[in-house]
Amino acid sequence: MARHNHHYRPKRSCPECGGALRIRDGWSKHALLHFEYVQCQNSECGAVYRVQREFTHIVSPTGKPNPTVNLPRAPGSALKPVSIDASQLQLIIPGE
Numbered sequence: 116m117a118r119h120n121h122h123y124r125p126k127r128s129c130p131e132c133g134g135a136l137r138i139r140d141g142w143s144k145h146a147l148l149h150f151e152y153v154q155c156q157n158s159e160c161g162a163v164y165r166v167q168r169e170f171t172h173i174v175s176p177t178g179k180p181n182p183t184v185n186l187p188r189a190p191g192s193a194l195k196p197v198s199i200d201a202s203q204l205q206l207i208i209p210g211e
């Protein structure tokens with residue numbers, strides 16, 4: 116399990132209070148599944164969440180295919196410019 120830091124900011128806000136979230140830790144379970152702990156920056160809230168980010172489809176084909184990755188092609192209707200952060204981020208309540 117490789118742990119590493121990230122320098123991007125999550126675009127989702129705290130589900131409880133709407134405050135800004137900051138990533139505290141992140142790790143990859145495998146190439147297609149990534150977890151993060153994010154903490155609400157609102158001092159009156161302070162909630163910490165576990166976030167799951169999963170690659171589900173490939174929208175535009177790669178020029179450097181990885182033989183261990185076999186993502187399904189996205190349906191034609193999904194071929195639109197969407198932010199991976201906004202579309203793939205799922206918030207999971209700790210302790211679930």
Ligand SMILES: [Zn+2]
Binds near residue numbers: 129132133134156162
């Ligand atoms: Zn909050």
